Amino acid sequence: MHRVLPASWNGPTRPWWISGAAVLHSRTSILSRKPSKGALPPALQARYREAVALHQSGHPARASALYAEVLAVRPRHFDSLHLRGVAALQLGDTERGIQWLQAAIKIDGSVGPAHFNLGNALLAAGQLEPALACFDRAVALKPDYAQAWSNRGNALLDLRRVSAALDSYDRALACKADYADAWYNRGNALLDLGRPADALASFDRALALDARHSQAWCNRGKALADLQTLVPAAESYQRALELRPGYPFLFGTWLHTRMKVCDWSGLTADTARLQQGIAAGEAIAPPFPVLALLDSPALQRQAAARYAQARYPRAAAPDAFPASAPAAPIKVAYYSADFREHATTHLLLEALESHSDARVQCYGFGFGPAAEDAASARLAAAFHRFIDVNTMTDQQVAALSRELGVDIAVDLKGYTRDSRPGLFAAGCAPVQVSYLGYPGTMATDYHDYLIADTVVVPPAQRGHYSEQLVYLPGCYQANDSRRAPAVEPVSRAALGLPERAFVFCCFNNSYKILPETFACWMRLLQAVEGSVLWLLEDSKDASARLCEAALGHGVEPQRLVFAPRVGAAEHLARHRAADLFLDTWPCNAHTTASDALWAGLPLLTVMGEAFAGRVAASLLHALGLPELIVTTEHAYEQRARALATDPAALASLRxxxxxxxxxxxxxxxxxxxxxxxxxxxxxxxxxxxxxPPAALAVEADGSYRLLDAQAVADE
Structure with a gap:
């Protein structure tokens, strides 16, 4: 059995699902061994041999029926019980497969493959510790059992014991050096350990042994992406798709990777394919890439629902939580991989520090890399208790949350990089909330609420969200008034900018730049003499393609200036060198927009239909600057040109x-x-x-009101 990383926008660093049927081993000596005491009579033996032949030729259902006939006469026939269990697993009946394999092992516990097969079944059922015990027994009986060592590693990886998993894969390879799946699994463990270069080498070894290993091509792409070699990453994803055209969710990952390097070749057709696939219910893309390409809350919900159903089905019954006792303060826990110097943490820090101890007891559950920086120090002081759960399984984290009596669990990640929706599928708290990290619906039945405002989710659009909406007054986005830019003045020359030119600016990630947006920017450069466009340099490949595209629009590439990534304070300070921030659509600037506005840089946005395309508009509404919000590309271009050629109007806005x-x-x-x-x-x-959860609006005076008549009547 081998594992595959989900084809998601970020390629999570651990395998989350089992690809295809498990590798199920029967005892290889079944047909050749000498008859033992109590062997089958000739007629029954012939029936059994017929069952094995059917099974080996790919007919497990017909084989199972014949095994049942044998067992009706000899209910303790080990081989028939064992192989009937194998057939059940191949047919998707995990529960019966486990029962029959356990019955076989009770008759004869000395057969390694039986323990191996039971381990695979338990692993598929999510019973990780029992699965590990089965693999341990299998390798104890047969120390050179390469496949058992490899699948033992899979169990350990699911238990988040990554170093032990790597050791187990190495044991498998010591037994069988040409074992492609073990090299592949080893690569997954190395990804999880943050060693993408080593992971890449393991995937390459797997592919040298099996060039058609689509999962290895996929996860090789993830390793390359982690190494920021995005063009080869996209090529690796493409090879996986060629080998397996319906590879679940990989098309969206491939397309998103190409968008990161501004590879727009075939984008119109690819976007149409994405839209058609989502509408048809295909497993075509993870939710996050859809936000940047399709400005449709309905399609975004369909994509998220398909992904959640496939990857993160509910693992806790809705009634799994006992009734809470009235108590103050409310125990609220925030869950994130980003409790360090990170955009989301920068937004939320002051709010976390300002929670009233009388109203809220604040917990932090961190599942990201350990950090010792200014943000993590402030967080440590803000939380009543911080718990590092990076090495715990989803079920263990949920159990700990319930043990601590968490009343409300707040998901700060959604479907973004390093997210763990499985925590909430496992049930961390009786009330579970999506907030801040993911600008869209989770489309699950275990996220009860989504915190928003009436700009990012107009009340008329509530039907496109699976959660009950909680509307905050003003803007939904938290911000930190304590953030300060670097005090040292920075000249334009030091930033590579012309001293007297008009500087259009966009520090959004490159995947948000669509060719239509870029064409509009090029027309602005042509209309405003001597102006330049200042962009964030996401990668050298993206910069090269943007320069090439500029030339195609008749604009000298030198009029594009690229800004490297720098620290938060330095980044805030350099906004002073720009004149106007040009937003992207259909996916706006979010934290990036807050940075610009906090630094005093006016921002012009096109307000779209979906949450991700309305965030900048929400920020501008909250600041009382509605004239910087437009709804069409034409109006955007006209407004940007007017501001660039009217210094007095722009100064007034500033x-x-x-x-x-x-x-x-x-x-x-x-x-x-x-x-x-x-x-x-x-x-x-x-x-x-x-x-039940109900939509509500928080008022500026600290009160709230329910939005639905039935909810009002219930209270």
Whole structure:
């Protein structure tokens, strides 16, 4: 059995699902061994041999029926019980397969393949510790059992004992050096350990042995992406798709990887294929890549629902939680891989620090890399308790959350990089909330609420979201008023910018730049003499393609200036060198927009239909700058040109932004903490009253109101 990483936008660093049928071993000596005491009579032996022949020729259902005939006469016939269990597993009947394999082992516990097959079945059923025990028994009986060592590694990897898993794969390869699946599994473990270069070498070894190993091509792409060699990564994903055209969710990952390097060849057809696949219910893309390409909340929900059903089905019954006792404060836990210097943490820090101990007892569950930086130090002081759960399974984290009595679990990751939706599928708390990290619906039945505002999710669009909406006053996005830019002045020359030119700016990630957006920017450069476009340098490949595209529009590539990634304070400070931030669509700037506005740089946005395309509009509404929000590309181009050629109008906007950013609740983390606490109290009270989640709006005065008549009547 081999494992595959989910083809997601980020390629999570551990294998989450079993690809295809398990490698199920029968005892190889079944047909050749000498008859033992109590051997089958000739007629029954012939029936058994017929069953084995059918089984070996790919007919497990017909074989199973014949094994049953043998067992009706000889119910303790080990081989028939064992192989009937194998057939059940091949037919997808895991429960019966486990039962028959366990019955066979009770008759004869000395057969290694039986323990191996039972281990595979238990692994498929998510019973990780029992599966590991089976593999341990299999290798104890047969120390050179390469496949058992490899699948033992899979069990350990699912248990998040990554170093032990790597050792087990190495034992498998010591037994069988040409074992492609073991090299592949070893690569997965190395990815999980943050060693992509070593992982790449393992995947290459697997492919040298089996060039048609589609999973190895896929995860090789993940290793290359982690190494920031995105063009070869996309090529590796493409090879996996050629070998397996319906590879679950890989098309979207491949397309997203190409967008990261601004490879727009065939994009119109590829986007149409993506849209058609989602509408048809295909497993074509993880949710995140869809946000940047399709401005449709309906399609985004379909994509997320298909992904959640396939990868993260509910693992805890809705009634798994006992009724909560009325208590104050409410135990609220935040779950993230980003409790360090990270964009989401920068937004949320002040709100976390400002939670009232009388209303909320705040926990942090971290499953990202350990960090010792300024942000993690502030977080440690903000949380009542911080728990590193990086080496715990989803089920273990959920059990710990329940043990601690968490009332409300807040998912800060959604479907973004290093996310773990399985935590919430396992049931961390009786109320589970999606907030801040993922700008869209989770489309699950275990995320109860989504925190938003009426701009990012207009009430008329609530039907496109599986969660009940919680509307905050103003903007949903938290911000930290304590963030300060670097104090040292930076000249334009030091940043590679012309001193007197008009500087259009966009620091969004390159995958958000569509060819239509870029064409509009090139027309602006042509219309505003001497102007330049200042972009974030995501990769050299992306920069080269953008320069080539500029030339195709008749614009000299030198008018594109690329900014390297720098620290947060330095990044904030360099906004002073720009004149106007040009947003992308259909996926806007989010944290990037807050950075620009907090630094005093006006931002122009096109407001779309879906959450991800309305975030910048929400920020601008909260700041009282609606004139920087347009709804069409034409209006965007006209407004940008007008501002670039009217210094007085732009200066007036800058002055208003400078005044309003200091007085607006948008940049007041303390006010956000109060709003969140009101929302949490409303959610918790409904839970205490035995009522289902309901849409609600938090008011600026600290009260809230329910949005649906039935919910009002219930209370």
């Amino acid at each position: 002055e208003r932004l400078a005044e309003q950013r200091l007085s607006s609740p948008l940049f007041d983390g303390r006010a956000m903490a109060r709003n969140l606490e009101t929302a949490y109290a409303a959610m918790h009270q409904r839970r205490l009253s035995g009522l």
